[in-house]
Amino acid sequence: MDWIRPIVVTMLGAPMSGKTTFLLGMYATMSLGERAYALLEKDQDKDFELGRAWDRLCAEGVLPPPTPEEPFEYRFTFLHGKDPLLRLDWTDFRGGAMTTPLGEANGFIESPDARRLVQRLAATDSVYLVLDGSRLGASPQALETRRMTALVRSALLEREPARPALSVVVLLTKADRLLAELPQHLTITQRLDRALETILGLLPVMRQPGMTAALCPVTVGGFGAPTRGRVDPATVRPFWLHKPVMFTMFHRLREERRLLDAELGSLGARHRHLTAELDRVNGERLGRLLRRAELRGLESERAQVEEAWWVADGRRRMTDHWGATLREEIKELPVFRDGARVESDDL
Structure with a gap:
């Protein structure tokens, strides 16, 4: 479907929220293939680096380093079998970019990636708002989600009317810890419904008119707290890492x-x-x-x-x-x- 322009995806999340680890696990899962679907990074050097980082996590328990001030950019192709279906223009900003002031007013030092983030959101098709599931409801996270809400609403105001409607993925990382605290006799969907009230309180923008939003819990592994950037590699157990991308694709096709x-x-x-x-x-x-x-x-x-x-x-x-x-x-x-x-x- 080469008549559809690349889907612009932007990830927002606080430092240590797990967004870069999710991206690593998602690409590792999808590059191997999920059923008949797969992702391929056009740049073979980037494909190699993503694969090597995943191998280090699985073999040695080494977590990926935080995203630097220069955002990571990827050009993914979404495939079914050998046939390309859609393309993604994906950018991962550092965790502090969304909470960094944009200019030098009031004594602030300008952050280039913070300004770039705001500019990119106006042209974004799918925003990933990354929440740390192990800290759901924590006070500092409430401050971060207020900033996420403001950025999404600003993007909606700046959006060109002719563009496809915006989609939002509320990505609940480290979801194993949250789901484990809820009644185990319930299905995952039922447990998500129990957590939904808290999440809607943090991110009421999920119910913003003019866009579609999905809540997706994901887990790369049952790590617990890392020690000096390392976890037990035996606890790597990917869960639902492909579903956020599937939602982004589905919404774009619906539009x-x-x-x-x-x-x-x-x-x-x-x-x-x-x-x-x-x-x-x-x-x-x-x-x-x-x-x-x-x-x-x-x-x-x-x-x-x-x-x-x-x-x-x-x-x-x-x-x-x-x-x-x-x-x-x-x-x-x-x-x-x-x-x-x-x-x-x-x-």
């Missing part, structure tokens, strides 16, 4: 379907207008004889509209197919659209 519906409606209206004009000219006395050039122009334009309609209809059928397939991958996630909870059958 593409909406845009294609509008395009098909416009093409259909133009086709009806041209057909009416052709009927009118052909129905006039001597119309076929004296207005041949006009008739040829109308017929040529109608043929072009018909061709464009079939192209758009083929794209719509393709987005329907892959959207329905991806929907099955995210049915367990709590999703809000335009402020209201969406049942899995209505995704």
